[in-house]
Amino acid sequence: MxxxxxxxxxxxxxxxxxxxxxxxxxxxxxxxxxxxxxxxxxxxxxxxxxxxxxxxxxxxxxxxxxxxxxxxxxxxxxxxxxxxxxxxxxxxxxxxxxxxxxxxxxxxxxxxxxxxxxxxxxxxxxxxxxxxxxxxxxxxxxxxxxxxxxxxxxxxxxxxxxxxxxxxxxxxxxxxxxxxxxAPTKMKACDRCSLRDLCLPKISSHKRVGDYIRIMSKEKEVGNRPL
Ligand code: SF4
The missing domain is CATH 3.90.320.10 (Lambda Exonuclease; Chain A)
Incomplete structure (x- = not known):
């Protein structure tokens, strides 16, 4: 062909x-x-x-x-x-x-x-x-x-x-x-992927949306902590 x-x-x-x-x-x-x-x-x-x-x-x-x-x-x-x-x-x-x-x-x-x-x-x-x-x-x-x-x-x-x-x-x-x-598949390489924020690989690794929201809030908390 x-x-x-x-x-x-x-x-x-x-x-x-x-x-x-x-x-x-x-x-x-x-x-x-x-x-x-x-x-x-x-x-x-x-x-x-x-x-x-x-x-x-x-x-x-x-x-x-x-x-x-x-x-x-x-x-x-x-x-x-x-x-x-x-x-x-x-x-x-x-x-x-x-x-x-x-x-x-x-x-x-x-x-x-x-x-x-x-x-x-x-x-x-x-x-x-x-x-x-x-x-x-x-x-x-x-x-x-x-x-x-x-x-x-x-x-x-x-x-x-x-x-x-x-x-x-x-x-x-x-x-x-x-x-x-x-659909996204969460893998180690996702951390270095330029599309990570658009792809949202973490969503797919948590069947419950509540689990996903809890993880994201935790990450935000850590990010907001004073150095
Ligand atoms: S973050 Fe990047 S590497 Fe990970 S699933 Fe999405 S597109 Fe693929």
Missing amino acids: RYDEEDCLPISGIQHFTFCRRQYALIHIERLWVENTLTFDGRVMHRQVEDPFYLESRGTVIVSRSVPLISTKLGLYGIADVVEFRSCEAGGVVLEGRKGMWQPYPVEYKRGRGKPDDRDIVQVGAQAMCLEEMLHTAVSEGALYYGQTRRRQMVLIDDSLRSRVTVLAQQMHDMYDSGRTP
């Missing part, structure tokens, strides 16, 4: 969808977005990377920034922070004005450090699959760069990652088409 270009969804949504289905729906279906320090730092970091038309050559690596991506198979589109083109005798793509073959290698920049789940990895996987479709070549590796640790983490683009990305993309489309936002 192929999606029409106008039906493609943003690649960045795959990390929200993997982290929390409700967060995905709140951002991408209900179009709610609340800035917190984590998202602000993340945007600043991306702005530093985004520099359209920038092409930098470092010996056997050509660095291209803010590269537009699309896959009509996955139904996803977006912009890669960086795509490196690495000189490779075994294959890759031909670049205008350059000799030899060049292997595309997506690099996604993130603030903070590596996550306990694979939300960042699937984003790189989706970028790699877009590049494969657009450039008609195999992409076997990519990377994540974390601002807090200033380290790169290699991402292997294998068949199991490709299958996971394909399933997630299909589920994203199903949820988007349904227009339904799932």
Whole structure:
């Protein structure tokens, strides 16, 4: 199956969808977005990377920034922070004005450090699959760069990652088409979620509204106490 270009969804949504289905729906279906320090730092970091038309050559690596991506198979589109083109005798793509073959290698920049789940990895996987479709070549590796640790983490683009990305993309489309936002599930990560105040995850973890009101009043009491 192929999606029409106008039906493609943003690649960045795959990390929200993997982290929390409700967060995905709140951002991408209900179009709610609340800035917190984590998202602000993340945007600043991306702005530093985004520099359209920038092409930098470092010996056997050509660095291209803010590269537009699309896959009509996955139904996803977006912009890669960086795509490196690495000189490779075994294959890759031909670049205008350059000799030899060049292997595309997506690099996604993130603030903070590596996550306990694979939300960042699937984003790189989706970028790699877009590049494969657009450039008609195999992409076997990519990377994540974390601002807090200033380290790169290699991402292997294998068949199991490709299958996971394909399933997630299909589920994203199903949820988007349904227009339904799932109920909240209280979890540890809710404390760092920028949508926490809109999502109200505590409501769902208490069947009785009275329990919820008691907890909220207690939190207010603690907040009002003099330091
Ligand atoms: S607060 Fe928790 S349940 Fe609500 S969107 Fe954020 S992570 Fe998901």
